[in-house]
Amino acid sequence: MAETLSPTVLTLKDIAREAGVSLATVDRVLHNRPGVRPDTVRRVKDAIARNSFQPHVAAAELARGRARRFAFVMPSGSNPFMQQIEAYLGEMAGWLSARRLNVEMIATDVFEPAALAASLEALSGDYDGVAVVALDHPSVRAAINDLVDAGAKVVTLVSDVPSSRRHHYVGIDNIAAGRTAGALVGRLVGQRSGKVAIIAGSQGLRDHAERIFGFNQVMATEFPDLSVLPVLEGRDEDDRSEQLLARLLGKHGDIVGLYNVGAGTQGVAKALNDKAQNAKASGAAGRDKQVVFVGHDVTALTRRLLLQGVMDAAISQNPGHEARAAVRVLLALARGEPILSEQEKIRIDIVMRDNLP
Amino acid sequence: MAETLSPTVLTLKDIAREAGVSLATVDRVLHNRPGVRPDTVRRVKDAIARNSFQPHVAAAELARGRARRFAFVMPSGSNPFMQQIEAYLGEMAGWLSARRLNVEMIATDVFEPAALAASLEALSGDYDGVAVVALDHPSVRAAINDLVDAGAKVVTLVSDVPSSRRHHYVGIDNIAAGRTAGALVGRLVGQRSGKVAIIAGSQGLRDHAERIFGFNQVMATEFPDLSVLPVLEGRDEDDRSEQLLARLLGKHGDIVGLYNVGAGTQGVAKALNDKAQNAKASGAAGRDKQVVFVGHDVTALTRRLLLQGVMDAAISQNPGHEARAAVRVLLALARGEPILSEQEKIRIDIVMRDNLP
DNA sequence: CATCAAATGAGTTGCGTACCTCAAAACACC
DNA sequence: GGTGTTTTGAGGTACGCAACTCATTTGATG
Incomplete structure (x- = not known):
């Protein structure tokens, strides 16, 4: 009659014991740090898989110490749709700060490839994640790839650049x-x-x-x-x-x-x-x-x-959903968590008079 | 050009210093524990508001130690809509366990008020939160109120019981x-x-x-x-x-x-x-x-x-969204966080051939 | 002033992980 | 067997908060 969806989860320490190694070694395997023999790596990974171990999100977040910085690069000007996205991000302020996430809005002329590319290049190294309403143009594509190479997670918003190496697209078909x-x-x-x-x-x-x-x-x-x-x-x-x-x-x-x-x-x-x-x-x-x-x-x-x-x-396309999905996807990517693709998929809403949100 | 949406956030210690009290007192105010003069309470709350302080979710979650238990009380039988909700909860398994959340499905005959009420009464005290597909009937209403009195957070799912003291309704108009x-x-x-x-x-x-x-x-x-x-x-x-x-x-x-x-x-x-x-x-x-x-x-x-x-x-009404919203709402309620009402609102989707999800 | 309760301070412990250091062990090579 | 390198162990610290204890101060009351 009752069915549990979440098995009991062990801690790092348990995994170390299981695999017959020390905490430090498990840590090295977990974060792909060098200095572990392939054989040992496998033993540890086995133990992790066997116990379906998952790091405690809260502990991990706390231990890393510093806050994360995300940038939203959006069109300048008075596009109401973009303003709504901004507004919804503002509504999330409490949610964001409780998780020590810093989100910055950066306005730029997205219809000008050079300007957009320059804005993106300027972010390199300073941000953990970038969401961008992108124009599909070679120089923009290059700027996105540079960001990715610099270690940032990149998400295209509303308008995609499929040929780039962006990690995810948040928007409709x-x-x-x-x-x-x-x-x-x-x-x-x-x-x-x-x-x-x-x-x-x-x-x-x-x-x-x-x-x-x-x-x-x-x-x-x-x-x-x-x-x-x-x-x-x-x-x-x-x-x-x-x-x-x-x-x-x-x-x-x-x-x-x-x-x-x-x-x-x-x-x-x-x-x-x-x-x-x-x-x-x-x-x-x-x-x-x-x-x-x-x-x-x-x-x-x-x-x-x-x-x-x-x-x-x-x-x-629900702008609130897009804003939140972009943040959640960036966060999941930064944490190395899987993305709940079903959740982050943006639907095509048909809105008529009687189902106005 | 750039605008930050998340001000730097201080820690408990900073608030204590600001308010001129000890950590213990801030803790008492924060958790509504007794033993603090009204005047002091105000001073602390002022300091919290002035600095827009928010406890670090990760730290709080880690400190409380134990996992949270949620129950989903759903109709027995082969209703495809409910099966979808179950499936989506299953998809979240990783997400749930990374947060040390235990979700249990409890099947019951929701069309039988007495059976449903009994199922609900049986949960009292054991769960931090309950989501229920409820029948609107006096005995069900009473069972819900009892759960609330016992300290559980209660969310009605799909079908509401507005006259009860449930904390939230996740479903459409x-x-x-x-x-x-x-x-x-x-x-x-x-x-x-x-x-x-x-x-x-x-x-x-x-x-x-x-x-x-x-x-x-x-x-x-x-x-x-x-x-x-x-x-x-x-x-x-x-x-x-x-x-x-x-x-x-x-x-x-x-x-x-x-x-x-x-x-x-x-x-x-x-x-x-x-x-x-x-x-x-x-x-x-x-x-x-x-x-x-x-x-x-x-x-x-x-x-x-x-x-x-x-x-x-x-x-x-997107069953995946409903499942996730129910979990998120229960979690926010349990943590004492505000609910992102815009996010948790279930929309009425019009689905035709070309916008099939 | 004595007495007592209420209010507050000070401190401890633990949560599970990240990240670091340093030393010891294992191994490869000549 | 000795040298140098790689791999591993052991341990520590820090993160920010919850939850608790116990001592101390404050204030009110008789």
């Missing part, structure tokens, strides 16, 4: 996110046929490009009645996005769906609202006439738009 | 979950009008009742073209669910939506498939003729149904 957006637009449009617009920050950004790719994939294979218009590039700016979209809506009267890949949501919403006003003025109305609008991220603005019914769904 | 299901069915049905069926385990279960309530709320206010049929009670059994649903589908030819509130998914899917076969045989076909099917939880079965297109969306 953007192709799947785009597919999800596509499926939502397609299904919510229903039986209507017509055109679908896409507005992104820039197709040069890896995450945006991947989302568009996934979106088009689903559109092409599953919703043949919908035709996708060429992508508008709004540079994540409100004004520009509004103008581009307004013009497009004017040109094509039969737009039934809209996918906003990045930011600039304020402008997108404005253009959509203006169109709705015109439609109402000219007599057409009702749910059937509305444009299905799917975007990304839950912010104060998108929350309002969802509640008003202007926006139909937001694809979201 | 089931009314909001029902609303979300309603919005999905309504939106995915599109312009069609017709009837919507609901099949639940039992309306006596608190979570099921709440979901149905939320679902009907949305249906009534937002989708007047859809009429909701009386709730079928399938007792979460496959056969019974299939029979009930098959009969209903036969009786009403214009069913366009279906909400499965609990389990019994296998049977529900079978009944739906049979209907689809018949429809195809009689010439009608295409997406328009399909019944929109929304259910709960991502299991091996629902995953398959989503991929096949039989099921359109699953409302899910």
